[in-house]
Amino acid sequence: MKFNTFVIIVALVICSPAFFDVTTAGQSGQQLPDGPGKEELRKLCSQCHELEKSYSLRQDRGGWTRTMQKMTAFGMKSTEAEFNAVLEYLIRNYAADEVPKINVNKARAIDLESGLSLRRSQAAAIIAYRDKNGNFKTIEDLKKVPGIDAEKIEAKKDRLIFEE
Ligand code: HEC
Incomplete structure (x- = not known):
């Protein structure tokens, strides 16, 4: 019982x-955030895989255009209007994060500190090293700075630029 x-x-x-x-x-x-294109997204993008996979990326207009073209190549059927509605929806709601790049040869200590989550002493060490040895050419140069956290630098490598 x-x-x-x-x-x-x-x-x-x-x-x-x-x-x-x-x-x-x-x-x-x-x-999903409300807005034009939402219904079209649900219709088009849940046919072959989980709907969630469709908006699992954050990318710019070029990136989303390529993804949509790729799905069409996989066999996605859509009218031009549906295609464009979904594309604009994705660009609007799942844009790439705009993270400013850091030019390690021009950056101030404060930018290095906040941008790369370094300790103040490490940011200062980078500036001192740069003053003494000249511009950094590659990320490997940067890792030579005494006391630097190479792993942290490596993790942020996409944000670093090495310009004169
Ligand atoms: C005709 C089938 C089909 C449809 C419809 C479809 N996809 Fe896909 N999608 C795939 C395949 C196949 C893959 C790759 C294998 C996987 O990850 O499942 C994929 C993978 C993805 C990925 C993972 C990253 C990548 O590029 O591989 C994203 C993002 C994606 N699709 C977005 C979308 C969006 C947005 C839509 C609607 C506009 C959509 N898909 C509709 C077949 C489809």
């Missing part, structure tokens, strides 16, 4: 609309 009661309760919980809402929220894309 006790077991039966348990089964009934479990069945009630699983079948209740609240439970259903929670478990399907992801797939139905309820967390």
Whole structure:
């Protein structure tokens, strides 16, 4: 008897609309920001893979255009209007983060410190090394600075530029 009661309760919980809402929220894309193109995205981009995969990237206009073209090449069928609506929606809501690059040969200590999450002493060491040895040419030069955290530098390498 006790077991039966348990089964009934479990069945009630699983079948209740609240439970259903929670478990399907992801797939139905309820967390997608509202705006033009949203319905087209849900229609076009859930046919071959999870809808979530479709907006798992953050990229610029060129990147999203290439992704959309790639999906078309995979066999995605869309009208031109749908294609453009989804493209604009993705560009608007899933843009690449605009993180400014740091030119290590011109940067001030404060920029190195905040931009690369370095300690003040490390930022100062970079400036001192640069003053003494001239411009850094590559990331390997930068890692030679005494006391520098090479791993931290490596982790931020996409943000670094080495210009005169
Ligand atoms: C005709 C099938 C199909 C449709 C429709 C489709 N995709 Fe894909 N998508 C794929 C395949 C195949 C892959 C690569 C394999 C995988 O990751 O599942 C993929 C992977 C992706 C990836 C992962 C990164 C990458 O480039 O491989 C993104 C992002 C993506 N799709 C976005 C979208 C968007 C946005 C839409 C709607 C505009 C969409 N997809 C519709 C087939 C499709």
